[in-house]
Amino acid sequence: xxxxxxxxQKVQERIEPYIHRTPVMKSRLLNEITGTExxxxxxxxxxxxxxxxxxAANAIMSxxxxxxxxxxxxxxxxxxAQALSLAAKSLNVPAYIVMPESAPEVKKAAVRxxxxxxxxxxxxxxxxxxxxxxxxxxxxxxxxxxxxxLDVILGQGTAAIELLQDHPNLDYVITPVGGGGLIAGSALAxxxxxxxxRCIGAEPMEADDAWRSMQSGRIETNESxxxxxxxxxxxxxxxxxxxxxxxxxxxxxxxxxxxxxALRLIWERMKIIVEPSSAVALxxxxxxxxxxxxxxxxxxxxxxxxxxxxxxx
Amino acid sequence: xxxxxxxxQKVQERIEPYIHRTPVMKSRLLNEITGTExxxxxxxxxxxxxxxxxxAANAIMSxxxxxxxxxxxxxxxxxxAQALSLAAKSLNVPAYIVMPESAPEVKKAAVRxxxxxxxxxxxxxxxxxxxxxxxxxxxxxxxxxxxxxLDVILGQGTAAIELLQDHPNLDYVITPVGGGGLIAGSALAxxxxxxxxRCIGAEPMEADDAWRSMQSGRIETNESxxxxxxxxxxxxxxxxxxxxxxxxxxxxxxxxxxxxxALRLIWERMKIIVEPSSAVALxxxxxxxxxxxxxxxxxxxxxxxxxxxxxxx
Numbered sequence: 001x002x003x004x005x006x007x008x009q010k011v012q013e014r015i016e017p018y019i020h021r022t023p024v025m026k027s028r029l030l031n032e033i034t035g036t037e038x039x040x041x042x043x044x045x046x047x048x049x050x051x052x053x054x055x056a057a058n059a060i061m062s063x064x065x066x067x068x069x070x071x072x073x074x075x076x077x078x079x080x081a082q083a084l085s086l087a088a089k090s091l092n093v094p095a096y097i098v099m100p101e102s103a104p105e106v107k108k109a110a111v112r113x114x115x116x117x118x119x120x121x122x123x124x125x126x127x128x129x130x131x132x133x134x135x136x137x138x139x140x141x142x143x144x145x146x147x148x149x150l151d152v153i154l155g156q157g158t159a160a161i162e163l164l165q166d167h168p169n170l171d172y173v174i175t176p177v178g179g180g181g182l183i184a185g186s187a188l189a190x191x192x193x194x195x196x197x198r199c200i201g202a203e204p205m206e207a208d209d210a211w212r213s214m215q216s217g218r219i220e221t222n223e224s225x226x227x228x229x230x231x232x233x234x235x236x237x238x239x240x241x242x243x244x245x246x247x248x249x250x251x252x253x254x255x256x257x258x259x260x261x262a263l264r265l266i267w268e269r270m271k272i273i274v275e276p277s278s279a280v281a282l283x284x285x286x287x288x289x290x291x292x293x294x295x296x297x298x299x300x301x302x303x304x305x306x307x308x309x310x311x312x313x
Numbered sequence: 314x315x316x317x318x319x320x321x322q323k324v325q326e327r328i329e330p331y332i333h334r335t336p337v338m339k340s341r342l343l344n345e346i347t348g349t350e351x352x353x354x355x356x357x358x359x360x361x362x363x364x365x366x367x368x369a370a371n372a373i374m375s376x377x378x379x380x381x382x383x384x385x386x387x388x389x390x391x392x393x394a395q396a397l398s399l400a401a402k403s404l405n406v407p408a409y410i411v412m413p414e415s416a417p418e419v420k421k422a423a424v425r426x427x428x429x430x431x432x433x434x435x436x437x438x439x440x441x442x443x444x445x446x447x448x449x450x451x452x453x454x455x456x457x458x459x460x461x462x463l464d465v466i467l468g469q470g471t472a473a474i475e476l477l478q479d480h481p482n483l484d485y486v487i488t489p490v491g492g493g494g495l496i497a498g499s500a501l502a503x504x505x506x507x508x509x510x511r512c513i514g515a516e517p518m519e520a521d522d523a524w525r526s527m528q529s530g531r532i533e534t535n536e537s538x539x540x541x542x543x544x545x546x547x548x549x550x551x552x553x554x555x556x557x558x559x560x561x562x563x564x565x566x567x568x569x570x571x572x573x574x575a576l577r578l579i580w581e582r583m584k585i586i587v588e589p590s591s592a593v594a595l596x597x598x599x600x601x602x603x604x605x606x607x608x609x610x611x612x613x614x615x616x617x618x619x620x621x622x623x624x625x626x
Contacts, residue, residue, distance in 0.1 A: 023336065044584040045583075045584055049584060106581075264621065267586055267621060268419075268621065270358075271357040271358055271362060271585060271586040271587075271617035272584060272585055272586065273580055273584040273585065273586060274584075304584035308577065308580060308581065308624070308626040309626060311621070311624065311626075313621040313622060313624070
């Protein structure tokens with residue numbers, strides 16, 4: 001099914017009351033270091049601290065009244081759990097959140113603050129899916145996948161839409177690649193709202209399933225995912241992968257050292273708190289700076305929810 | 314000598330090309346927590362990461378051509394060292410910086426990056442003053458005090474001027490109190506640019522020299538200063554103290570625990586990196602929240618230069 005520009009515009013319009021139009025920051029020093037001109041779309045300043053608020057709001061708004069009454073359920077190790085909780089609260093909808101026991105305490109506490117009802121389970125995908133299914137059956141809530149859901153994808157794309165509305169002449173939009181929702185939505189935004197703008201993904205070498213998926217043409221998984229970019233460990237899905245395959249030029253892989261170094265640059269130079277996942281996009285530009293020389297690049301800073309007790313510095 | 318509004322306007326105008334007009338941020342969550350409406354003037358996003366850039370630029374611009382050729386010298390444990398170095402570089406003036414050997418490495422490195430020529434010395438005030446005097450004699454450079462200098466004070470006041478230009482109806486402007494330059498300049502800004510706006514200071518209990526000075530009517534010193542707000546350990550001076558005495562209603566003192574807790578709130582909730590000194594102002598509001606209930610308050614976030622290896626979390 002072909003997505004249209006009109007669809008994206010309608011999504012942007014309907015979620016607007018529930019999200020912040022986040023600021024776009026620049027850094028003279030990071031421009032000098034990279035030899036490019038960078039615009040950072042600061043979704044770390046988004047409500048609940050990440051772009052995931054956008055997709056969550058849009059997904060809930062696509063439900064009918066009867067569905068909304070019964071609520072929504074998801075499994076998420078972090079940001080989407082908070083996003084769905086807060087979006088649901090804003091729209092007066094119950095939210096059931098399945099979280100791995102191992103999730104950072106700061107994220108569990110945030111979900112509770114936003115009114116989400118947590119069910120903990122072991123951290124395997126199988127356990128999470130089974131627990132979520134049980135809640136669906138019991139409550140009649142609608143399952144909303146954090147990334148492999150068309151309404152979520154279109155919602156996530158609105159960050160890049162805003163960025164391109166503010167700065168229409170970007171050559172590239174670069175985003176980290178986790179479950180594929182952000183990159184798929186951003187690719188559609190670049191296609192319809194850019195002026196010959198290309199969308200590129202950035203991924204940790206330690207969790208390069210999307211890079212391998214682009215090579216093989218089918219969804220690959222990570223056997224291990226030993227990366228500090230903990231938002232990027234998940235695989236692509238059958239809804240976002242075709243969009244990615246069709247619209248993304250390439251995915252750049254970076255090492256853990258490169259991620260840490262880029263993270264430090266953002267914290268120290270820009271004075272903003274971003275998640276390690278957000279630093280992956282800057283790391284990709286630094287790694288391939290010759291290719292990006294003098295280009296105008298938008299970076300989607302995915303979020304800023306970090307556990308201050310467990311910093312990589 | 315009475316300062317006039319025109320003087321402040323001229324300072325704002327002349328330093329404008331050398332500084333950023335920093336953004337003002339809000340936080341729904343911090344408004345809820347404090348029961349006030351807060352506007353954060355984000356000088357952590359200022360060039361070199363702190364408001365001190367303003368005073369440094371203004372002080373150098375007040376020198377004549379012959380003086381500029383010979384350069385400027387100061388002693389500073391941190392931000393003013395960087396500020397004077399960068400302002401001097403921007404204005405093609407040599408900068409000699411006396412720094413205590415114990416200053417954080419990240420701050421020494423920044424001074425070097427900005428072109429400042431560092432001379433290290435023991436950290437006592439006497440050693441710092443003697444070393445700076447030696448450089449003055451040898452080079453003919455002009456000594457510029459980090460806080461007890463009228464041009465510096467007027468420069469620092471421009472942060473609050475901008476804040477009040479953006480938000481004219483603030484009831485209060487609150488700043489941390491260290492050497493007294495920021496609070497004195499902000500008090501003048503509130504007087505001339507506010508609409509019945511009062512300026513209040515915030516200080517660590519562990520370095521409450523300014524609070525005691527307000528009580529006694531003379532400049533008091535700290536025998537010890539065991540605070541994480543390391544920018545606030547210094548004493549007031551004979552130039553800024555009269556301005557403070559005349560224009561500041563009161564100084565609120567806060568504990569180390571209160572500073573850490575406010576720091577954490579700003580990092581976690583606002584996703585911005587600020588120095589512990591900057592958190593002192595928010596801590597003061599939280600400590601006396603009944604008094605500030607429903608007030609509109611501007612907070613000058615003094616800076617964001619922290620050593621990521623030595624965080625208090």
